[in-house]
Amino acid sequence: MGFLLPILIALLASVLGGLYLLGAFRQRRPGEPPLDRGPLPWLGHVLEFRRDTAKFLERMKRKHGDIFTVQLGGYYFTFLMDPLSFGAVVKEPRTNLDFTKFAEQLVKKVFGYHPMENDHKFLQASSNKHLMGDGLVVLTQAMMTNLQNLMLQSKETRENNQKTWNEDGLFHYSYNIVFRAGYLSLFGNETPKSTESLEKAIDIDRKKSQELFYEFRKYDQLFPRLAYGVLPPGKKREAERLKRLFWNMLSVHKLKTRENVSGWVREQQQEREEHGMEEFMQDRFMFLLLWASQGNTGPAAFWLLLYLMKHPDAMRAVQQEAEKVLKETGQEEAEKVLKETGQEVKHGGPLVDLTRDMLLKTPILDSAVEETLRLTVAPVLTRAVLKDMSLKLADGNEYWLREGDRVAMFPYTAVQMDPDVHQDPLTFKYDRFLTADGAKKTDFYTGGIKLKYYNMPWGAGHTMCPGRFFATNELKQFVFLVLIYFDFELKNPDEKIPDIDVTRWGFGSMQPTKDVQFKYRLKF
Numbered sequence: 001m002g003f004l005l006p007i008l009i010a011l012l013a014s015v016l017g018g019l020y021l022l023g024a025f026r027q028r029r030p031g032e033p034p035l036d037r038g039p040l041p042w043l044g045h046v047l048e049f050r051r052d053t054a055k056f057l058e059r060m061k062r063k064h065g066d067i068f069t070v071q072l073g074g075y076y077f078t079f080l081m082d083p084l085s086f087g088a089v090v091k092e093p094r095t096n097l098d099f100t101k102f103a104e105q106l107v108k109k110v111f112g113y114h115p116m117e118n119d120h121k122f123l124q125a126s127s128n129k130h131l132m133g134d135g136l137v138v139l140t141q142a143m144m145t146n147l148q149n150l151m152l153q154s155k156e157t158r159e160n161n162q163k164t165w166n167e168d169g170l171f172h173y174s175y176n177i178v179f180r181a182g183y184l185s186l187f188g189n190e191t192p193k194s195t196e197s198l199e200k201a202i203d204i205d206r207k208k209s210q211e212l213f214y215e216f217r218k219y220d221q222l223f224p225r226l227a228y229g230v231l232p233p234g235k236k237r238e239a240e241r242l243k244r245l246f247w248n249m250l251s252v253h254k255l256k257t258r259e260n261v262s263g264w265v266r267e268q269q270q271e272r273e274e275h276g277m278e279e280f281m282q283d284r285f286m287f288l289l290l291w292a293s294q295g296n297t298g299p300a301a302f303w304l305l306l307y308l309m310k311h312p313d314a315m316r317a318v319q320q321e322a323e324k325v326l327k328e329t330g331q332e333e334a335e336k337v338l339k340e341t342g343q344e345v346k347h348g349g350p351l352v353d354l355t356r357d358m359l360l361k362t363p364i365l366d367s368a369v370e371e372t373l374r375l376t377v378a379p380v381l382t383r384a385v386l387k388d389m390s391l392k393l394a395d396g397n398e399y400w401l402r403e404g405d406r407v408a409m410f411p412y413t414a415v416q417m418d419p420d421v422h423q424d425p426l427t428f429k430y431d432r433f434l435t436a437d438g439a440k441k442t443d444f445y446t447g448g449i450k451l452k453y454y455n456m457p458w459g460a461g462h463t464m465c466p467g468r469f470f471a472t473n474e475l476k477q478f479v480f481l482v483l484i485y486f487d488f489e490l491k492n493p494d495e496k497i498p499d500i501d502v503t504r505w506g507f508g509s510m511q512p513t514k515d516v517q518f519k520y521r522l523k524f
């Protein structure tokens, strides 16, 4: 017995030590937010959180109020649910609340990418230069050309003599076209020098971007479970295979043979090369850029088009605005001539040109886009707590946060769906973000107090999406072109708008639980 006792004590100590490390003994300290460790050691609430994040956070809010700390997979997350207090997190210096540490772990796991020093600063500098201002003019132009090359010149439309109806799933069609056009605009085109003719080069672009989209969708479907680290072994192997495929398809070696590569992609690749990053790691970075730029806009394009199709008043208003913009720029003539002469839509360059400046004159479509994003974009915005600190909320209460924890906001539940802020929040109102005289509306209130953060599909603060202007233009260009060039309708006009797939909360644009069939044909 004397011999067993030390072993038993050591065993007990290691069990207790293990439980301690698993966070099982954490107690709420004075001044900290309410603590809810959850039913399982270490995992905490992660199963319920993953099953339906929005539902879980609503339950926690009802139980604890506007701020609470929950355990999720070994980390303690303090969720802030009061949008009036979001500024306290967003404006906190990076030395206290930081995004990069959290993001670095995620990109290692999901893309196999190991960032270099100052990686995030390079990303931001390059994004500010190439996704905004003058850079955006070039990119918008490239998008216009690529969209039209894909939408008007597809094999199907050509072979069908352009006049017969084509059928597709609206989600598949929108995601496919916007993904491929966005990819070609950022990662460049096949060069005609290598293919003898522009015609052939465009055909190769079409074919290869199709292959890329096909594989991307497979990864897309695995993504939420991959990010949470809960993929079963077979799917894990599939994710590994796909990762390697993308590293290869997007490799720097191949990139260097392409033309029209955007400044955003080219410059970031060159910077990494100059800083001595190995080429295989640069290939992985290309995959990260593809993901960041293409995972959200396609699904958003689907929701936008579907909401417009299901709301004829909204569709009419957007259509009239589009016609007005074309008229003001003398381009309705091009459309008229095409219609009257029955001329075929010609290859090699846009017929209708929508520049960035024209896209600035569409407040109705802007409002419809913002309303779509309010209803369907739901990121969890997370920061790592780098040192013990306090957070002062709008109601004057102050809470202590511990170093090593995380702070998170889920604006979808906290503000985008709040009936106090957005009346009748589940309904699509295309003019919700318009004032009575047709300008952009920015006055939204909660409890009589004006909100700064009333819709947050792009996040906020120093990690706010730098692609938001380009993404908005992509959505608007896509809708414009569909309206100008196609007759289109739902196969079953009475079909309900599908539910959101709740397993994807937290990753940006939501996807539907099922597709909606539609048909389309060229107008002329």
Ligand code: HEM
Residues within 6 Å of the ligand: 123, 124, 127, 131, 292, 293, 294, 296, 297, 300, 377, 379, 380, 381, 382, 457, 458, 459, 460, 462, 463, 464, 465, 466, 467, 468, 470, 471, 508, 509
């Ligand atoms: C509808 C389309 C899009 C949505 C809803 C969206 C949403 C978001 C959100 C919510 C974040 C920030 C997350 C956070 O703070 O944690 C983000 C970050 C980012 N987005 Fe977007 N995005 C879209 C399109 C794009 C496009 C088209 C590009 C590039 C061309 C892009 C590039 C990026 C990059 C590089 C970041 C990381 C920023 C950083 O870490 O500083 N996004 N996006």
